Amino acid sequence: MPKVGMPKIRRPQLIRATMDVINQVGFLNASVAKxxxxxxxxxxxxxxxxxxxxxxxxxxxxxxxxxxxxxxxLRLSTVPKNDTxxxxxxxxxxxxSSHQQDEAVVKTWLAFWAQAMHDPALNRLQRVNxxxxxxxxxxxxxxxxxHQQAQMVATSIAALIDGIxxxxxxxxxxxxPDLARRVVKDYLSLYLQTAxxxxxxxx
Amino acid sequence: MPKVGMPKIRRPQLIRATMDVINQVGFLNASVAKxxxxxxxxxxxxxxxxxxxxxxxxxxxxxxxxxxxxxxxLRLSTVPKNDTxxxxxxxxxxxxSSHQQDEAVVKTWLAFWAQAMHDPALNRLQRVNxxxxxxxxxxxxxxxxxHQQAQMVATSIAALIDGIxxxxxxxxxxxxPDLARRVVKDYLSLYLQTAxxxxxxxx
Amino acid sequence: MPKVGMPKIRRPQLIRATMDVINQVGFLNASVAKxxxxxxxxxxxxxxxxxxxxxxxxxxxxxxxxxxxxxxxLRLSTVPKNDTxxxxxxxxxxxxSSHQQDEAVVKTWLAFWAQAMHDPALNRLQRVNxxxxxxxxxxxxxxxxxHQQAQMVATSIAALIDGIxxxxxxxxxxxxPDLARRVVKDYLSLYLQTAxxxxxxxx
Amino acid sequence: MPKVGMPKIRRPQLIRATMDVINQVGFLNASVAKxxxxxxxxxxxxxxxxxxxxxxxxxxxxxxxxxxxxxxxLRLSTVPKNDTxxxxxxxxxxxxSSHQQDEAVVKTWLAFWAQAMHDPALNRLQRVNxxxxxxxxxxxxxxxxxHQQAQMVATSIAALIDGIxxxxxxxxxxxxPDLARRVVKDYLSLYLQTAxxxxxxxx
DNA sequence: GATGAATGAGCCTTCATTCAT
DNA sequence: AATGAATGAAGGCTCATTCAT
Numbered sequence: 001m002p003k004v005g006m007p008k009i010r011r012p013q014l015i016r017a018t019m020d021v022i023n024q025v026g027f028l029n030a031s032v033a034k035x036x037x038x039x040x041x042x043x044x045x046x047x048x049x050x051x052x053x054x055x056x057x058x059x060x061x062x063x064x065x066x067x068x069x070x071x072x073x074l075r076l077s078t079v080p081k082n083d084t085x086x087x088x089x090x091x092x093x094x095x096x097s098s099h100q101q102d103e104a105v106v107k108t109w110l111a112f113w114a115q116a117m118h119d120p121a122l123n124r125l126q127r128v129n130x131x132x133x134x135x136x137x138x139x140x141x142x143x144x145x146x147h148q149q150a151q152m153v154a155t156s157i158a159a160l161i162d163g164i165x166x167x168x169x170x171x172x173x174x175x176x177p178d179l180a181r182r183v184v185k186d187y188l189s190l191y192l193q194t195a196x197x198x199x200x201x202x203x
Numbered sequence: 204m205p206k207v208g209m210p211k212i213r214r215p216q217l218i219r220a221t222m223d224v225i226n227q228v229g230f231l232n233a234s235v236a237k238x239x240x241x242x243x244x245x246x247x248x249x250x251x252x253x254x255x256x257x258x259x260x261x262x263x264x265x266x267x268x269x270x271x272x273x274x275x276x277l278r279l280s281t282v283p284k285n286d287t288x289x290x291x292x293x294x295x296x297x298x299x300s301s302h303q304q305d306e307a308v309v310k311t312w313l314a315f316w317a318q319a320m321h322d323p324a325l326n327r328l329q330r331v332n333x334x335x336x337x338x339x340x341x342x343x344x345x346x347x348x349x350h351q352q353a354q355m356v357a358t359s360i361a362a363l364i365d366g367i368x369x370x371x372x373x374x375x376x377x378x379x380p381d382l383a384r385r386v387v388k389d390y391l392s393l394y395l396q397t398a399x400x401x402x403x404x405x406x
Numbered sequence: 407m408p409k410v411g412m413p414k415i416r417r418p419q420l421i422r423a424t425m426d427v428i429n430q431v432g433f434l435n436a437s438v439a440k441x442x443x444x445x446x447x448x449x450x451x452x453x454x455x456x457x458x459x460x461x462x463x464x465x466x467x468x469x470x471x472x473x474x475x476x477x478x479x480l481r482l483s484t485v486p487k488n489d490t491x492x493x494x495x496x497x498x499x500x501x502x503s504s505h506q507q508d509e510a511v512v513k514t515w516l517a518f519w520a521q522a523m524h525d526p527a528l529n530r531l532q533r534v535n536x537x538x539x540x541x542x543x544x545x546x547x548x549x550x551x552x553h554q555q556a557q558m559v560a561t562s563i564a565a566l567i568d569g570i571x572x573x574x575x576x577x578x579x580x581x582x583p584d585l586a587r588r589v590v591k592d593y594l595s596l597y598l599q600t601a602x603x604x605x606x607x608x609x
Numbered sequence: 610m611p612k613v614g615m616p617k618i619r620r621p622q623l624i625r626a627t628m629d630v631i632n633q634v635g636f637l638n639a640s641v642a643k644x645x646x647x648x649x650x651x652x653x654x655x656x657x658x659x660x661x662x663x664x665x666x667x668x669x670x671x672x673x674x675x676x677x678x679x680x681x682x683l684r685l686s687t688v689p690k691n692d693t694x695x696x697x698x699x700x701x702x703x704x705x706s707s708h709q710q711d712e713a714v715v716k717t718w719l720a721f722w723a724q725a726m727h728d729p730a731l732n733r734l735q736r737v738n739x740x741x742x743x744x745x746x747x748x749x750x751x752x753x754x755x756h757q758q759a760q761m762v763a764t765s766i767a768a769l770i771d772g773i774x775x776x777x778x779x780x781x782x783x784x785x786p787d788l789a790r791r792v793v794k795d796y797l798s799l800y801l802q803t804a805x806x807x808x809x810x811x812x
Numbered sequence: 813g814a815t816g817a818a819t820g821a822g823c824c825t826t827c828a829t830t831c832a833t
Numbered sequence: 834a835a836t837g838a839a840t841g842a843a844g845g846c847t848c849a850t851t852c853a854t
Contacts (some may be wrong), residue, residue, distance in 0.1 A: 163362025565772030
């Protein structure tokens with residue numbers, strides 16, 4: 001008689017082990033043997049639960065993206081709908097939240113980013129996430145500026161987030177979340193000022 | 204005496220083959236066997252010229268970074284010393300030049316970026332490049348704004364470059380260099396405007 | 407649960423295959439591929455059970471030394487404690503027993519001997535065995551002669567054993583165990599005679 | 610126009626380099642690349658002068674055996690023809706002379722011993738040397754004892770030499786040449802005493 | 813559900829040798 | 834005479850996966 005409810009334990013356990021191993025030895029050297037060892041179980045079990053290594057890798061990435069999406073929604077739910085600056089700061093803030101700064105998460109994410117270029121499944125996940133971030137930002141910005149401008153500012157902010165994040169990932173001292181928030185806030189408030197002024201001048 | 208002048212042929216040939224193979228199958232699957240085959244030579248020759256796979260990988264990365272540095276210097280040499288906006292646009296432009304957009308170069312670079320987290324030699328190269336870009340930008344910006352602000356704007360522009368570049372790397376249609384330049388120019392003129400205004404007010 | 411009890415089968419099987427292969431092609435050419443083939447299993451299994459080639463090699467040597475030690479103890483248990491000549495002949499006899507004369511064992515041993523000069527793990531095993539033989543011999547001899555002489559005679563007998571054994575190893579017709587025993591017995595009785603005479607003279 | 614007289618320089622140079630490399634890394638890891646490096650020349654030259662690695666290896670062994678034979682003859686030429694003990698001591702002494710104790714020579718010899726079991730060319734050389742030692746000893750002994758006894762004593766002495774030599778080769782502190790000479794001298798004088806006494810009794 | 817036994821493919825590297833110069 | 838370019842074979846090892854228990 002099989003133990004019931006094991007999947008609920010094993011799957012997160014193995015996903016976490018995957019991130020830890022990638023953090024320790026890099027994506028290139030993250031073997032199922034090491035992941036199994038890190039999780040304290042037999043490597044064979046990975047096939048049992050994920051059908052193979054790629055299944056585990058995809059599940060791990062999906063888990064990271066889900067955490068981010070949930071975190072953003074949670075933050076947004078506490079900010080008034082019309083507080084554009086506040087809502088964008090919430091999105092940015094979650095992208096640099098403590099969970100996203102977890103070293104294992106950062107390295108895993110970057111590893112996926114590189115891998116996604118050659119793995120269609122990962123690529124799909126990555127692009128969905130990318131577009132979601134852009135659309136969240138655009139949605140907020142459109143309240144304050146024309147569509148086209150909103151599109152460009154959203155692109156800029158998304159690029160700023162990714163760029164700062166990327167540089168932080170490579171920096172041995174980790175990233176500076178305050179810097180990230182400050183840079184984006186500074187840019188955005190400057191922009192909104194100018195935009196409203198411009199609007200005031202040429203309505 | 205042996206055949207002479209081969210190193211000058213073989214080394215670039217193998218470096219190019221490395222990028223092509225990484226482009227085709229990803230860093231993870233870029234074996235010396237495939238690289239040798241791509242170059243049309245025996246895999247053993249890689250040890251002959253680079254002492255091993257890691258030597259080749261490092262040489263490849265170094266080659267990419269050198270190309271970028273040379274390209275930037277070339278562009279800068281055609282822009283007047285005091286044309287801040289023009290000089291920064293030159294730097295940005297080279298980062299999105301046709302050579303940097305070469306798909307193989309893009310994927311190789313991103314692969315290195317991920318790998319650099321676990322490979323000290325690559326990490327060192329990466330950070331040198333990072334700092335050079337920052338210092339180039341800061342140097343130009345300091346003519347137009349206080350040191351501290353210059354530092355922050357330089358960081359932002361570098362992040363914008365990397366962020367846009369990164370998102371372009373994942374995009375099957377490649378990146379849009381015009382968009383990149385426009386975003387950065389827009390961002391920069393915003394700051395230069397403010398800076399000159401401030402200077403006018405509080406000299 | 408996995409197939410059970412395999413280690414008890416596989417380990418001796420692989421150790422025996424190692425000796426056979428060394429016998430056939432020499433230590434230099436004894437590859438894991440050949441050993442696996444000889445054992446009728448996949449070469450990978452060597453890593454599974456011995457962690458690598460060196461683990462197997464060490465285990466093989468340890469096995470040979472253990473067989474010798476056990477054989478000596480078995481023989482000694484049937485000889486009266488005070489029968490010096492008999493006990494030493496037992497030790498010598500086991501060193502030239504049929505199992506020790508097994509061609510594969512002989513060649514493997516000599517191969518290890520040469521290899522032990524550059525492999526610390528094998529060297530340690532070799533020296534333990536060396537010292538054990540010496541101490542066994544000395545223990546018996548001390549009943550019949552002064553300590554210092556016992557030490558020298560023990561050294562001599564050990565050298566005789568190794569020397570005869572070594573020459574036998576090179577000889578295509580194998581070694582002559584009777585000759586070995588006769589030489590040692592002759593040498594030994596020469597010393598035991600002298601010793602007892604001396605004792606009679608200077609009590 | 611080729612440089613003349615190079616073979617006279619190159620051959621001993623490469624032979625010595627071979628022994629040094631075997632001493633440093635063992636026969637197993639003594640590659641032509643390392644030998645060439647040790648000699649300060651290109652590895653290719655080994656093929657030029659010795660036709661391949663095995664040619665060099667054989668030449669090296671032959672060189673060692675020649676040195677021993679010459680040394681023995683030199684020593685014997687200074688000892689009166691009828692001084693049996695002295696002549697045997699000369700033979701033994703040369704076997705443990707400073708040149709034979711040269712660590713590189715010792716390790717090379719032992720390596721050859723092991724290798725000779727699987728390499729016909731080396732085996733032949735080894736056995737010639739073996740028989741020569743035996744016949745030298747027998748020749749001397751026959752002056753003092755019957756043929757059959759001489760045969761056995763010669764075998765014993767040869768075994769003692771090889772055994773002590775072998776144990777010395779494995780000992781990190783090197784071998785003790787005095788011990789070797791003392792053991793053989795002690796054995797032999799004891800034997801000659803008893804032999805002459807026996808002869809006196811039963812003429 | 814979970815394990816370890818077992819495998820075959822693939823990887824990087826070392827090596828002895830040949831060849832053009 | 835001597836070199837380094839170049840190769841193909843082989844080596845030990847790691848890996849993801851399958852399977853019997």
